[in-house]
Amino acid sequence: MSAVDTPSAPARPTRPGGPPQSHARRRRRRSASSGGATPYWLAVPSLILIIGLLGWPMLRMIILSFQNMRLRELFQGIAPPWVGLDNYTRVLTDSVFWTVTARTVVFTIVSVSLTVVLGLAIALLMRRVAPSVRIAMIVAMMFVWAIPQLVAAQIFRWLVDSDFGVINYLLTQLGLDYVNHSWFAKPLEGWAVITALVVWAGIPFIAITLNAGLTQVPKELVEAATVDGATPWQILRNITLPILRQLIIIVTTLSVIWNFGVFTQPWVIRSGQPEPGYQTLATYAYTVAFKNNNYSLGSAISVITVVLLFGVMAYYIRQMFKIGDVD
């Protein structure tokens, strides 16, 4: 993902258990001193952009989901008929949709957990290594981060290709029978490959952000705890993690939002024709809309996906406000 979705600045956690009563006072002062309509005028350009690029297409999509738009209407410019909730009924009573939803949820849980745990582990490791090694790690991760999803997915596709892939070659050299092994015959193995790709590409953002957060952990606190005989595990659980808590919540919600809408990786790895076992909500909506030319049904699926994500997004926005308050 690009930086557009990332919080504009890494959150600066306050001292653990900082006094909450000061927040209210500061907020009151801020709103009192702000100058009239100026802030609103300053926000207008970005609002127009958001409404034009996001709001309008969203609105069209919602309208479309209550119509029945097929190729005939598209080619001949006929107004599509209104069908009320038919598309939603069809989607919600279709077992395929629920299978795809369940698959997307499971994938999101597994991939986000792996990304956050591994990202945190790498961030902790970065605090322990020599500065030169740390810089090397950051540079390496920046490269991973900089590779476009499409390119990364192509690379992984070739790595695991059954006829020409280097993974099969290496496993065979190790004495295992992986000649012409197909990684995508069983969806579980195939999803392991896709998850590996998504986690690999997701780690840099989390590791670098959490590393920045870790620099804020007061040394004295850790030293004091060590003197009191705390084990490293206790220090991690009782000092480091509480300080990082806000930040971890933010990167986790962001990862949930990104991974829930996963499209490029399964799409490219399955050569633009994902089998039923490799469909996620995003690829499924696209397939229904643009491959089967059922634009309205595809819109309905997209709208439902957005609604499913609203909970997560509301939580994310609340956390953002909380951090804003702390600032």
Add this chain to the structure above:
Amino acid sequence: MKRKIAVAAALAATMLAAACGSSDDGGTTPNADASVDGAGKTLKVWLMVDAQSGRKNVVDEANARFTQATGAQVQVEYQQWGDHLAKKDATLAGNDVPDVMELGNTEMPKYVFNGAFAELDKNQFENSANWLTGLSAPCEYEGKTYCVPYYAGARVLIYNTDLFKKSGLEAPKTYADVLAAADKLKADNSSSKFNAYYMPGRYQYAGLAWVHGSGGEIAKQEGEKWVAKLSEPGAQEGLTKWKDLVDKYSVGDKTKNEVDQAQIFAQGQTGMMYGASWEVGSVQEQPKDPNDPDSPKVKTKVHGKVAAVAMPEIPSFLGGSNLAVVGKSQNQDLAAQWIKVFTDTKSQELLIANKVLPNATNLLDKAAQVEGNEASAEAAKSSWFVPMAPKWADVESALVIQEMLGSIASGQASPAEAAKKADDQINTILNS
């Protein structure tokens, strides 16, 4: 999230285009014989990329003749197969449309049914009485003609002559010969990567060819309804026969389709494969830069060691392309005229020289005389085609057949189980 927005935006853009595009006033059939003064006009033609990489001289020659006759210029844009349908859907929804469009013959019915193209007068086009039905049937709807056959392609048995010679084998003449040759090749070549007969698991035009070879069918129209027939005895026999071949002689990835097969054959570790006629060339010479069809060709390991025959006892799927005049085009007469020039006997003879099958039966014998064309011309004589249902393209895009074949090849389902599932899906899609 952002991807979803991208999808929504694309959708909205399409919708917007649709909202602006007023419907054409219909009017009369484009006239390919009208004398139009095309001076100063430019005809926009969308052809598929094969016309550029494999037979550009046919396009150039037809354009020159067309410009001479009408005075109009021709601007040809070459499209990639990958996602061309989504691009064409969006374009046809707008007003800035090309005048002539090429589509694969299996893709055509959906567009004809939904009114994307202008009706044509069949009699104005040369050889129209003898058009190959696999190509012309998708152009017909309610007794009217909406497109013109352009070229055909057949699938043939491609084999490595070097390996055949080493094992003392001759070109197979019956299906039993094929199996005997595969047995011998397998016995003589011990490498674990060796394919006596390479057959990827999700190769729908192979699996369905075996179905037709045993007298089976995909689906049939019974009254108003379409009824899928893959569970019937003939189809089952074909699928089982196909599975035996995959199990015994192919070590390739069971989940792949046929797109990689030319590269795999080019490695020299494959005795036989079932390929499109032009693949005889592409296994022997490949562009140095795979992304640039104009880059110099390099010879592969099997260069000069490849031959083809019609696959015995397995009728070939008749693939190919058709050309249509876009309904919203402002230059319909010119467009029809260009198609007329591009598909006349002279152009077709040039096509044949490029080892492509022509669009009409009376030209097939000529095609058979061109060296390297014998096998495909022979194969085209016994051919089959997908069901002529308007929704057939949806069955293809839903990957129903590929899924069925893939699960049979990988052993996840028996031919009966897989066919039952596919039949249900086909019935739902075709009758929806």
